[in-house]
Amino acid sequence: MIKRIDQPAYTTDPKQYSRFDERHTVFMRLLWDNKASFFGHDYRENIPEIIARNHPGYSRIEFARILAAWTVYEQFSAAFSWKRVSQTDPNMLTLGKHPVKSPSLMSEQIKETARTYGANLVGICKVDHKWIYSHDRSGDPIEIPAEYNYAIVIGIAMDKEAISASPAFRSATASGVGYSQMAFTAACLAEFIRNLRYKAISMGNDTALSIPLAIDAGLGQLGRNGLLVTPEYGPCVRLCKIFTNLPLEPDKPIDFGLTKFCRECHECADVCKAEAISSETEPSFKLACSSNNAGILRWAVNTDKCYEFWVENGAACSSCIAVCPFAQ
Numbered sequence: 001m002i003k004r005i006d007q008p009a010y011t012t013d014p015k016q017y018s019r020f021d022e023r024h025t026v027f028m029r030l031l032w033d034n035k036a037s038f039f040g041h042d043y044r045e046n047i048p049e050i051i052a053r054n055h056p057g058y059s060r061i062e063f064a065r066i067l068a069a070w071t072v073y074e075q076f077s078a079a080f081s082w083k084r085v086s087q088t089d090p091n092m093l094t095l096g097k098h099p100v101k102s103p104s105l106m107s108e109q110i111k112e113t114a115r116t117y118g119a120n121l122v123g124i125c126k127v128d129h130k131w132i133y134s135h136d137r138s139g140d141p142i143e144i145p146a147e148y149n150y151a152i153v154i155g156i157a158m159d160k161e162a163i164s165a166s167p168a169f170r171s172a173t174a175s176g177v178g179y180s181q182m183a184f185t186a187a188c189l190a191e192f193i194r195n196l197r198y199k200a201i202s203m204g205n206d207t208a209l210s211i212p213l214a215i216d217a218g219l220g221q222l223g224r225n226g227l228l229v230t231p232e233y234g235p236c237v238r239l240c241k242i243f244t245n246l247p248l249e250p251d252k253p254i255d256f257g258l259t260k261f262c263r264e265c266h267e268c269a270d271v272c273k274a275e276a277i278s279s280e281t282e283p284s285f286k287l288a289c290s291s292n293n294a295g296i297l298r299w300a301v302n303t304d305k306c307y308e309f310w311v312e313n314g315a316a317c318s319s320c321i322a323v324c325p326f327a328q
Helices: 026-032 047-052 060-069 071-075 090-095 103-116 169-195 210-216 258-264 267-271 303-313 319-323
Strands: 121-126 150-157 200-203 237-244
Touching (some): 026 303, 060 071, 071 169, 121 210, 150 210, 169 200, 267 319
Antiparallel strands (some): 121 150, 150 237, 200 237
8 A cells, every 4th residue: 555644754864964976986986996895997997708608698789789779878878967958939038937827737738748758767856965876977066956846757667677687787777778768758858847937956976865755756776686666667767857946746665565564575685686675674874885875774885896797797687686586
C-alpha cells in the first residue's frame, strides 16, 4: 500500500549533516584524491583487454552501443542550463508572463508536459536547500536564489530487460540511454517553463542531490542499495530535476513500507560482487567511505568498492537494480 505522508520517510541529524560537496563524489575523487584506491583510474581504461577476452556480453559491438547511448547527454551540454537554450520567439515577448491563477492546475499541466517529453514519473516539492551541493565539481560555491522555491523531479524508466543483463555491457547501454533521455526531457520542460516567462534551472546529477529531492516529491523511498526505489519501477530509473519560480503545488512524500521490506531483503547486498552494500539489519548513521555524507540514517553504500568493480568490469554495474524485487 502506498500512503501519502506529511514528512518524508527519512531521518537526518542536523548536528552531523552539512551540505555535500560535489567534489567528494567518486567520479570527482578519482581526479584529486590520491589516497583513494581508484585514484587516476577511468573505469573504461581496461576496455581493450576486456573485449579481447571474448566473454559473452562484452563485445566490441556492445561497447560501441554504450558510447553511442551517451551521445545526447554528453554532447548537448545546454540541457542542464540555468538560462534559456533556444532563441526567444517574439510571440513570447508579446504574450508576456503567463498568469498562474491555480498552482494546482499548473502542477497538473507541468506533469502532463513532462510526460509528453518522455518522463515516466513526475513529482513536485519545495526546494530544501540542505540538498543543494555546497560546491560544484570545479570547487565553486553553489547558491540558489530564494525565488527558485519549487523543484520538479523527473524519473526516466530504464529498459528493465537490458538492466537485467548486468554487469555485462548491455546494462550500461540502458544506463546511457536513460541519461540521454534525461537530457532531452529536462531541457524541453525547462524551455516550456521559460516560454511561460518564468525561470528554470535544469539539472542532471549536478547542482543538488537527486534522491532526497525525489523522496520529497513523492516518487519513492531510499533503499538498502542507496538508490531511490519507486513503487512503479523499483530502482530502475534515472533522475533529473528542475528548480523554478513558477507557482506550483507540492506533492506529499510517500511510504510504501520499503524500509521494513529492506530490513528483511538482502538481495542487492547478496548479488553485489564488490560487497559494497550493507547486510546489516538496521540502517544507521555509520559511514562506509569518504563519499558518504554524515548525518543521514541509511544503509551506507561503499561507493569506493563499487567504482573499483566498475574499473574491473569496464562498464557501470546495475546488478543491485536488476535484482531488486520492486524492479520486477
